[in-house]
Amino acid sequence: MKVLISNDDGFYSPGIWKAAEALKPIAEVFVCCPDREQSGVGTCLTLHAPIRADSRAPLVEGVTAYAVEGTPADSVILALESLVGPVDLVVSGINNGANMGEDVLVSGTCGAALQGYVRGYNAIAISIVSLHPQHYGPTVSLLRALAEEVVSGDLAKPLFLNVNVPDRAAGSLSGIEITHMGRRSYTEVVKEGDDGKRKWYWIARSKPVHHESEGADVSAVLAGRVSITPLQTVLTNHEALPGLRSVVKDLARALAPAEGPSAAD
Numbered sequence: 001m002k003v004l005i006s007n008d009d010g011f012y013s014p015g016i017w018k019a020a021e022a023l024k025p026i027a028e029v030f031v032c033c034p035d036r037e038q039s040g041v042g043t044c045l046t047l048h049a050p051i052r053a054d055s056r057a058p059l060v061e062g063v064t065a066y067a068v069e070g071t072p073a074d075s076v077i078l079a080l081e082s083l084v085g086p087v088d089l090v091v092s093g094i095n096n097g098a099n100m101g102e103d104v105l106v107s108g109t110c111g112a113a114l115q116g117y118v119r120g121y122n123a124i125a126i127s128i129v130s131l132h133p134q135h136y137g138p139t140v141s142l143l144r145a146l147a148e149e150v151v152s153g154d155l156a157k158p159l160f161l162n163v164n165v166p167d168r169a170a171g172s173l174s175g176i177e178i179t180h181m182g183r184r185s186y187t188e189v190v191k192e193g194d195d196g197k198r199k200w201y202w203i204a205r206s207k208p209v210h211h212e213s214e215g216a217d218v219s220a221v222l223a224g225r226v227s228i229t230p231l232q233t234v235l236t237n238h239e240a241l242p243g244l245r246s247v248v249k250d251l252a253r254a255l256a257p258a259e260g261p262s263a264a265d
C-alpha cells in the first residue's frame with residue numbers, strides 16, 4: 001500500500017507524524033505538506049506563482065518527506081502529479097481541531113483530501129476535536145484500521161471520508177457513528193485598526209454555532225462518539241430545482257433582443 005499524508009498544520013505539526021507512524025507498518029508512506037500552518041485556506045490553489053518543494057528529513061524514519069511553499073491542496077497536487085505519483089490513499093491529518101459542518105468547505109484539511117478524491121483516489125480527512133490534542137492513541141489505531149478497510153475492503157471506491165475524533169483517552173470514547181455533514185458555522189467578526197498610514201482589517205473567528213440534528217457529525221462528536229462522514233463533491237441544491245425551473249421563462253426574457261434603436265449592442 002502506498003499512502004500520501006498531508007494537512008494544513010505545517011510540516012512539524014505532531015499530527016502528521018502520528019499519522020505517518022500509524023501507517024508505516026502497513027504502507028509505504030510519503031509526506032507532502034505546507035512548510036507552515038495554513039488552516040482555513042480550504043481548496044485554495046497557487047496558480048499565479050511557481051511553487052517550491054524541498055525534500056526534508058522526516059520525523060519518522062523511512063518516510064519520504066517534502067515541505068511545500070504553498071497550500072495543502074497545492075501539496076497534494078504536487079505529490080500526486082509529480083513528486084510521488086499514484087497512491088492507494090491520501091490522508092489529510094491528523095488535524096488539530098474539528099472539521100465538521102460547513103467548516104468542511106473552508107477546511108485546509110478537507111481541501112487537501114479533496115485533491116486526492118477528485119483525482120480518483122481514496123481520501124481520508126482526519127481530525128481530533130481539540131486545538132491541543134492530548135490523546136492521539138485512539139485516532140492512530142482507527143486511522144490504521146480505516147486505511148486497511150478503505151484500500152483492501154469491499155467498500156465502493158473512491159471514498160472521501162471526513163473523520164472527527166473527540167479528544168478522549170482510549171476506552172472513554174462512546175463508539176463510532178457513521179454520520180452526515182451537519183451544520184456548524186462560525187460567525188466571523190472583522191476587527192479594525194489603523195497602523196498610522198492605512199486602515200487594517202482582521203477577520204477573526206468567534207465560537208462556532210452548532211446546529212444539532214440526529215445523525216449529524218456535530219451531534220455525534222458532542223455525544224463523545226467518533227464521527228465518520230462520507231463526503232462527495234456534488235453540491236446541487238435539488239430542492240431548489242423546481243422553483244428555479246418555474247422562473248426560467250421570466251429570466252429568459254432578459255436574453256431577448258431589446259426593442260428600440262437605443263438598445264442595440
Ligand code: MN
Nearest residue numbers: 008009039095
Ligand atoms: Mn489545521
